[in-house]
């Protein structure tokens with residue numbers, strides 16, 4: 001069934017629930033520092049406004065609201081099914097500082113609802129820009145022009161070119177075959193994918209010559225149908241060059257600052273020495289980004305823009321980086337020193353390894369960690385290694401207890417988990433110290449909710465029984481192992497963050 005209000009985007013099946021740390025204010029602030037732009041993060045109980053466009057069911061916005069009760073969060077999506085799910089969660093957890101707004105962004109800026117949206121300090125759009133029509137993109141820019149305060153940080157993710165160029169034919173094939181097959185969008189995506197797989201099997205040139213299509217078509221077999229339909233069945237699917245996105249954002253007075261993925265700001269981790277030598281012939285940051293995008297497969301870009309960035313020199317930037325507190329999000333015995341970096345694998349050793357070991361013992365400032373390593377290392381490199389490898393996260397607040405709103409949301413999220421089989425999708429738990437979510441699959445949400453309800457981990461056998469209800473008996477030992485590992489490795493992290501009581 002085609003709905004007139006969709007403007008070519010998928011709306012007959014809800015999108016997956018997910019939390020993406022790149023949407024967090026602390027991560028946007030880090031990107032600013034990497035781009036030599038000063039940041040002014042709100043202090044502990046300051047007010048701030050956070051706006052998410054194309055929020056889906058709004059998990060990220062909910063985690064932000066619950067973690068920062070003095071902030072005002074607005075989450076916009078035009079799909080009423082998404083807004084209904086988000087609103088229900090907000091009501092159940094009594095999160096009253098979030099406004100879920102069902103609205104089409106195309107003409108939102110000039111509408112009464114648009115005018116009532118407060119000017120934002122942080123804006124985020126994940127998975128929107130390169131999936132919607134040029135008219136919607138123009139509407140986004142108009143909204144950003146009026147809803148961003150001076151100094152506002154904007155996170156924008158999009159499918160990027162040229163990394164996606166080898167996949168253009170594949171998406172078009174999936175889309176055209178899909179719409180002709182009829183039915184709901186998930187069935188359409190499967191029909192399109194099935195044709196693509198058949199053609200790949202008979203060596204169709206544009207499905208086999210790039211590793212992108214070869215790998216993607218193999219990996220789609222295990223992906224959720226909701227994700228696949230939203231990813232491939234949009235009539236306006238159009239990956240973008242970074243330079244074009246930068247030009248579009250300029251109309252909203254937004255300047256590109258850097259990538260929200262820390263390691264992508266280090267040419268040493270992105271390019272070979274020879275590639276760097278070529279790039280270093282140029283000073284223009286946009287051209288340098290294009291050179292990186294030409295050298296590396298960066299399919300999904302996470303960029304940060306600022307309205308009126310105050311540019312700072314390296315010493316001021318390094319001083320600000322030193323003051324940041326990094327909180328471990330993996331346990332000390334999980335330390336990874338062989339890291340996947342954009343250019344391949346890198347092995348961390350010597351002083352850098354010692355600092356990473358220390359960082360996983362508990363929250364520490366970057367300055368303190370550097371002093372352990374003789375202060376010779378670059379603060380940006382240390383933050384990149386810790387945060388970019390998903391072993392640490394930047395703290396928004398260094399102390400203080402979890403607000404009731406965060407506890408309430410975490411209980412509501414965890415109470416929905418009835419089986420280990422649910423534990424497939426990614427999610428999060430609200431954390432005031434992080435000012436956002438801690439990435440947490442449903443199993444951790446379940447454990448957090450039980451502990452917040454006053455149970456102790458010595459109740460694990462009862463948890464295992466509850467989570468195994470629809471698991472065959474031969475697999476119960478696997479469930480036990482998974483639950484016990486979560487208790488050993490993740491519980492100390494959740495305790496340290498104050499997500500669950502000591």
Ligand SMILES: C[S@@+](CC[C@H](N)C(=O)[O-])C[C@H]1O[C@@H](n2cnc3c(N)ncnc32)[C@H](O)[C@@H]1O
Pocket residue numbers: 007009015016017018053054055056057076077078079082103104105106125126127128131132136230
């Ligand atoms: C790929 S989903 C991403 C959802 C969410 N940001 C996430 O990452 O989980 C894109 C979202 O944009 C919404 N959307 C698409 N076009 C829109 C429009 N014109 N106005 C408002 N929302 C729109 C869709 O309903 C969908 O929820």
